[in-house]
C-alpha cells in the first residue's frame with residue numbers, strides 16, 4: 021500500500037476511534053436498544069406460556085421466542101406449515117439486513133397485555149387490574165386476519181400477513197416483479213396489539229377475548245362498544261354477524277347477555293331493549309322499521325336518533341329474528357372483493373336495564389348500553405365513472421371513515437376539539453370514542469398481497485387507535501331512596517293532617533256563608549220585582565231539577581211565558597227582573613269561586629310552610645327505620661342513559677340515545693380511495709335481495725334460517 025494511502029487509512033481509523041471516544045453513548049445506545057427488544061420478546065414469550073400452557077405443544081420453545089428478524093421470514097418460507105403465508109424464495113432475497121432495518125419501525129410496545137386486557141370497571145380495583153390509574157382507559161384494539169379466499173388463491177395471491185404470539189402482526193411488502201432496482205428488497209412491518217387473531221381463530225375465541233368482559237360490564241350498568249373496522253371483504257360482517265354454523269360477535273353477545281340476565285334474575289328485574297340502525301349515504305335509517313331517514317338531535321344526553329324504534333326483547337330467539345329482519349333491510353352491493361359488501365355502517369344497540377332493591381328497600385336502577393358496530397368497508401377501486409351510485413356510496417363511506425380517522429387523530433393528539441360533526445357515523449360513535457364507555461375495536465385484515473395497501477392502512481389506524489383514551493366508565497345508576505321516618509316526623513305529619521282537616525272545615529263554613537248570602541240576595545231581588553218570586557232553590561237547582569219542580573207548579577209560571585197578567589208591559593217588566601236576577605246569581609257565583617280560590621291558595625301556603633318546617637326538622641334528626649310513615653326522595657347518581665319506563669313492547673323513543681360531535685380539519689388522508697366503476701346504476705339492493713353465494717362458509721345473511729331468503733329478486737332503485 022502506498023504510504024499516502026496507508027497514512028490515510030490510519031487516519032481514518034484514528035478518526036473513527038476518536039469519534040467513538042467523543043461519542044461513547046453511541047454504542048451503548050445500540051446495545052440498550054437490542055437489550056430492550058430482547059427483553060420485550062422474552063416478556064411476551066413468558067406471558068404467552070403463562071397464559072396458555074397448551075401453547076407449549078404448538079408454539080416454539082421459550083428460547084425460540086426471542087426476537088429474531090428471521091422468524092417471520094422463516095415462517096414465510098415454511099410453506100408446508102402455513103400454506104397461506106406464501107413466501108417466494110426466488111423473488112425475495114431474504115435480506116435480513118434490510119428486514120432488520122425496517123423491523124421495529126412500529127414496535128412501540130403496548131402495555132403488558134395481562135393488564136390491558138382488563139376493561140375499565142370504574143373504580144374497579146376490586147374487579148381486577150384496572151390498567152390505568154388516571155381515571156380513564158384505553159380503547160382495546162384487536163386485529164383479526166381472515167383466511168385466504170378461494171378466489172384469491174386462484175388469482176395467485178400471496179399471503180403478506182403473519183400473526184405471531186397472538187399479539188404481533190408482521191406485514192410483508194412484496195416488491196413488484198418489474199421493479200428491478202428493488203427486486204431484492206423485502207420490507208416487513210411489525211405491529212403489536214392487545215391481541216391478534218390468526219386465520220385459524222374461532223368466532224367464540226374472538227368473542228370471548230374481545231367482548232366477553234365488556235358484556236359483563238354492560239350488565240352491571242356500564243356502556244360498551246365494539247366496532248369492526250377494515251377494508252371491504254376483510255371479514256367485518258363475518259366477525260360481527262358470522263354464519264349459522266359460526267355465529268359472530270353480535271349473536272354470541274346477545275346469547276351471553278340473556279344467559280347473564282337469567283343468572284341474575286333472582287337479584288332483580290332486567291329488561292332488554294334493542295334498536296338497529298344504519299348510516300347509508302350520510303342518512304340514518306331504522307333497520308327494524310324502515311321508513312323516513314332519522315334525524316340526529318343533540319340533547320342533554322348526547323346525540324340521539326329521533327324516532328328510532330326500540331323493541332323490548334324477551335329471548336335470544338326474538339333478538340335473532342329482529343337481527344334477521346334488520347339485516348334484510350340493510351343495504352348491500354357486490355364489490356370487486358365481496359359479493360355481499362355492506363355499503364352502510366350498521367349499529368345494533370342493546371340497552372339493558374336492571375332494577376333491584378337494596379337492604380334499605382331503596383330502588384336501584386342501572387342502565388348499560390352495548391353498541392355493536394359493523395362499519396362499511398372502503399374499496400380501493402379502479403374508478404372511471406365517477407357519477408355512478410356506487411361511487412357516491414364509496415365516497416360517503418370513505419368520507420365517514422375519513423372523519424373517523426380525523427377523530428382518532430384528534431383524540432390521540434389530545435386536542436380539545438374533536439371533529440365528530442364531520443359525519444353521521446362519528447356523531448353516533450362519539451360516546452364510543454370519547455365518552456364514558458368501554459370500547460373495543462376489531463381491525464379486520466385480509467392476508468392477500470393484493471390488499472396490501474388496505475391492510476397497511478387498517479393496521480396503521482388500529483395502531484393509532486391504541487392510543488385513544490376514553491373517560492373512565494362509570495355505572496349509569498339511579499337510586500330511589502326510601503327514607504324511613506322517626507317518631508317526630510310522624511307527629512308532624514299527624515299535626516299537618518289535623519291542620520288540613522281544620523282548614524277544610526273553615527272552607528266549608530265559608531262556602532255555607534256564601535250560599536246564605538246568595539239566597540238572601542236573591543230573595544231580596546224577588547221581593548222587589550215580583551209578587552210571586554221564584555224560590556232561590558228553584559234558581560239554584562240545575563235545569564233538570566227545575567223542570568221537575570215546574571211540573572208541580574201551575575202553568576202560569578214566571579218562566580213559562582204565560583203570565584198571569586195579560587198586559588205586555590207587566591210581562592216585560594217581569595222578564596227584565598228575571599234577567600237581572602240571573603245576572604246577580606252569576607255575579608254571586610263568580611264571587612263564590614273567587615273566595616274558594618283564595619282559600620285554596622291560603623291553604624296551600626300554609627301546607628308549604630308546614631312542609632318546610634317538617635323538612636328542616638327532619639334534616640336535623642337522623643332518620644330511624646321501621647316506623648309507620650315514609651316519604652320518597654330521589655337521588656340521581658348518574659342517569660344519563662336512563663330510558664323511560666317502557667310498558668309496551670314497541671316504543672318509538674325520540675330520546676333514544678347514541679353518541680355525539682364537533683368539527684375540524686383532517687390531519688392526514690385515511691383511505692387512498694378512488695371510486696369504483698359500477699357496472700350498473702340500478703343494482704343497489706338490500707341484503708334481502710342478494711342472491712345466495714356459493715361459499716364454504718356462507719354469510720349468516722345468506723342463511724335461510726337467519727337472514728336473507730334464497731331468492732334472486734332484485735329491487736331496482738334509482739336515485
Ligand SMILES: Nc1ncnc2c1ncn2[C@@H]1O[C@H](COP(=O)(O)OP(=O)(O)OP(=O)(O)O)[C@@H](O)[C@H]1O
Pocket residue numbers: 165166167169219250251252253254255256257258259355358360361362363395396397398464715717718719
Ligand atoms: N374468519 C373468517 N373465516 C372464514 N371466512 C371468512 C372469515 N372472515 C371473512 N370470511 C369470508 O370472507 C368474505 C368477506 O367477508 P365479509 O363479508 O365479512 O367482509 P366485510 O369486511 O364485511 O366486507 P364489506 O365491508 O364489503 O361488507 C365472506 O365470504 C366471509 O365468509
